[in-house]
C-alpha cells in the first residue's frame with residue numbers, strides 16, 4: 001500500500017493508504033481529524049473543504065496520494081490556542097452556524113474567498129462564491145454576514 | 157433581567173466546539189475492534205425475491221457475516237412500526253402492512269433493505285454487498301399519488317386493497333354542501349404539494365456495541381429523540397429490554413424531521429453487533445439518504461372556498477390524496493391527517509370546513525414528517541386558495557385576509573377543526589409586514605421593473621401553525637401511542653455549578669444556550685456555570701425529543717418548573733442557616749434574603765449546605781437536584797404574515813426573490829439571535845420547496861433525483877437576505893409565554909413565493925417547484 005507524507009496543520013504526518021483512499025478519509029480516519037465532514041458523494045456540498053497548498057479543495061474529490069508532499073490546513077488548524085481565528089469568531093458573533101455540520105467547510109471556503117477577493121466583500125460576491133457549499137440550517141443570511149465581517153476583521 | 161437571561165442575544169455556548177472542528181457527530185466516533193455494515197438495497201421498485209445467494213459475499217475479503225430478513229426473524233426482531241392510528245371511513249383503523257427491517261420475500265421500493273454485510277472495513281463491506289446475489293422477479297410498479305388507488309393499478313400489499321391506507325373524512329359534509337349551494341361565489345383550485353427529500357446535511361449513521369458482561373447494547377444514533385428510539389426498539393422490535401439498551405445521540409447535523417423515525421438500518425446495526433460480537437458501524441452516504449430517508453409532502457388536492465358577497469369565507473372543502481410511500485414510517489399516518497386538516501381554518505373565521513384525505517401506498521420511499529409536517533401542506537393550500545378567491549372577488553389579497561381574520565379579542569378561539577387557538581393578533585402582524593415590505597411602494601417598483609423587461613410580483617401568506625407538540629390527552633384521543641410531555645432535571649453540584657438535563661434534543665437549535673438562559677434568569681447562576689445535557693438515555697430521564705417546535709414550549713417549561721422546586725427547597729435551607737422563618741425568605745438574583753434585611757445567602761452556598769448538611773433543617777432531604785415534567789394544556793399557535801417580492805424574467809423563466817419580509821408571533825423570545833436564525837433557515841427551506849426542490853420517481857419507480865446534481869438544494873446565491881420582525885402575543889396557557897419558531901418559515905414561505913409569482917405573471921396558479929421551465933411555460937401561456 002502506498003505511503004503518503006504531508007504536512008497537516010503544521011505537523012508532518014505519514015500514513016499508509018490504499019490507492020483509492022480519499023484525502024477526506026485519510027484526514028478523518030488515519031489522522032482522527034474529524035472536523036472535516038462528508039455530506040455527499042458527488043462533490044456538491046462543500047462539507048469537506050480544506051486547503052491544500054493554500055487553495056481550497058473539496059477533500060472528497062482528491063485522493064490522499066495526490067496530496068502527497070502537500071501542506072494541508074483543516075478547520076482544526078485555524079485557531080491560535082484558545083483564540084479563534086477572526087473568521088471563526090465572526091461565525092460565532094453573527095450566528096453563522098446552527099447544527100455545525102457544514103460549518104468547517106463554510107469557514108475554509110470563506111478564507112479562500114478572502115484570499116482571492118480581499119477584505120472588503122459585498123453580499124453578492126459572497127453569495128456567488130459560496131455556491132459550492134450547502135447549508136440546510138441557516139438560510140445563508142447569517143453565513144453571508146459572518147463571511148463579510150470575518151473578511152473585514154482579517155484586514156484589521 | 158439577568159445579564160445573559162431571557163431576551164438577550166447571547167452568543168451560543170455550543171459554537172466553539174463546532175468552529176474548531178471538535179463537534180462529535182456519530183461518524184466521528186470510533187471504537188476498538190469496530191466492523192462496518194453495508195446494506196444490499198433493492199434496485200427494483202417492486203419485485204418478489206426468489207432467493208438470496210450469500211456465498212460469494214461470505215467469501216469476499218474481509219467479510220465477517222451476511223444477514224437477511226430470515227436471520228432477523230429467527231431472532232424475533234420485530235418489524236418497524238407506525239405509532240399513530242387513524243380511522244378509515246369503513247370503520248376500520250388504517251391499513252398497516254408489515255414493515256420488516258430486512259425484506260421478507262418481496263421488495264417495495266428502490267433502496268428497500270434486502271441484506272446487510274458486515275466486514276472489517278467500509279470498502280470491504282460495500283464490496284461484499286455487491287456480491288450478494290439476489291434473484292428477483294420484477295413486478296409492475298405504482299408511483300403516482302393521484303392514481304395509485306385507481307382500479308387496475310399494481311397492488312403492493314395484500315392488506316391494503318387498491319393501495320389505500322385510509323380514507324379519513326372530517327367535518328360536517330352536509331352543512332358544508334348547503335353553504336356551498338347558497339354561496340355568492342365559489343373559488344376552486346387544484347394543486348400539488350411537491351415531494352421533498354428532507355436532507356439534513358449530516359447523513360444518518362449508527363454505531364452499536366454489545367457488552368457481553370452487562371448484556372447491554374449501546375447504540376450511537378443520529379436521532380432527534382433517543383428515548384423514543386429506545387422505547388420503540390425495546391417494546392416493539394425486541395432489540396433489548398429498555399434498561400439494557402442505551403441510545404446516545406451526540407452532535408447531530410440537522411434533523412428537520414428526517415431523524416425522528418426508527419429506521420431499518422438502525423435496528424439492523426443494533427442487532428448485528430451482538431450477532432458478530434464486535435462493534436458495528438454504518439454511515440449512510442448521500443444517495444442512501446435520498447433513497448431511504450423518509451421523504452416529505454407529496455399531496456395532490458382540490459380546494460374550494462364558498463364566499464358571500466363581501467368576500468367573507470362561508471365554508472371550505474378539501475379533497476386530498478397523500479402518498480405514504482411503500483410502508484408506514486413511524487409517524488406517517490398522522491402527518492396528512494391531524495397535522496394537516498386541523499389547520500385548515502388558518503387565521504380565518506371560516507365557520508364550516510369539510511375535508512377528505514385518502515392516503516395511498518406507492519412503490520416509493522416511506523413519507524413522513526419533514527419540517528412543518530402537514531402544516532406547510534395545509535398552509536400552502538389555504539393561502540393559495542385565498543389568493544384565488546381574492547382574484548375571483550376583485551379584492552386585494554391583503555383586504556380579503558383582513559375581512560376574514562379572527563379578531564384579536566376573540567381568543568381563545570375555537571376553530572371548526574378541533575384546534576382552539578391560544579392567542580393571536582393577526583391584523584397587527586399583517587400591518588407590520590406590509591410596512592416592512594413597503595407594500596405601498598410596490599406599484600412603482602413594478603413599473604420600474606417593467607422598464608427592464610421584468611415582471612415584478614408580490615405575494616402574501618398569513619399562516620398559523622400548531623406546535624409545542626403536545627398535550628398528551630389530546631394526542632392520545634387521536635390515536636397516538638405516546639404521551640408528549642417533556643422532562644427536565646436541574647442539578648446543582650456541591651461547588652455551585654449546574655447541570656441541566658433535558659429530554660429534548662438539540663441538532664442545531666441551540667438548546668445549550670437558550671436553556672442555560674432560562675436557568676440563569678431564574679436561578680441567578682452565571683451562564684458559564686450552567687451546562688445543558690441531552691441526547692443520552694443513560695444520563696437523562698425519559699424524554700420525548702425534539703420536533704414540532706416543541707423544545708422550548710414544552711421542555712423549557714419543564715426546566716422552569718424544576719428551578720421553581722429548587723427555589724422552594726432553597727428557601728427552607730436558607731431559612732435554617734440564616735435563623736429566619738421560611739416565609740420571610742425572598743429569592744432574587746441568585747440570593748436568598750431575609751425580607752427587609754441585607755442578611756442573605758447565595759444559591760451556591762445553599763447548594764453546598766444541601767450536600768454537606770451538618771446544620772440543616774430537620775426532616776429535609778439532603779441534595780439540591782430537582783426533577784420536573786410538563787404536559788401542556790394545549791398546542792401553541794405561532795402565526796404571522798410573510799411577504800415575498802419577486803422579479804420574473806419572462807424570456808428565461810428565472811425568478812429572483814428581491815425582497816422577503818416576515819413578521820411572526822412566537823410569543824416571548826428567549827434568544828432573539830437564535831430565533832431569527834430559525835426563521836431564516838425555515839424560510840429558505842420553504843423557498844427551496846417553492847422554487848427548486850422536487851423528488852421525482854419515474855413510472856418504473858426509479859428515483860431520478862438521488863444526488864445533489866439532480867435534486868436542487870437552495871444555495872447561497874438562490875436566496876436573498878431577509879427582513880424579520882415580530883408581533884408577539886401572550887399565550888395564556890404557556891407558563892413561559894413562548895410558542896415555538898422552528899417550522900414557521902418552512903410553513904409561511906411556499907405560498908408567499910408562489911403568490912408573488914402568480915401575481916407577477918397574472919396567472920391563476922403555478923405548481924411548485926416554480927423552476928425556470930415551469931415559469932417560462934406559464935409566462936408564455938399568460939402572454
Ligand code: FES
Nearest residue numbers: 039043045046060
Ligand atoms: S463531501 Fe460533499 S463536496 Fe465533499
Ligand code: FES
Nearest residue numbers: 098099102135137
Ligand atoms: S449549520 Fe447545519 S448545515 Fe449549516
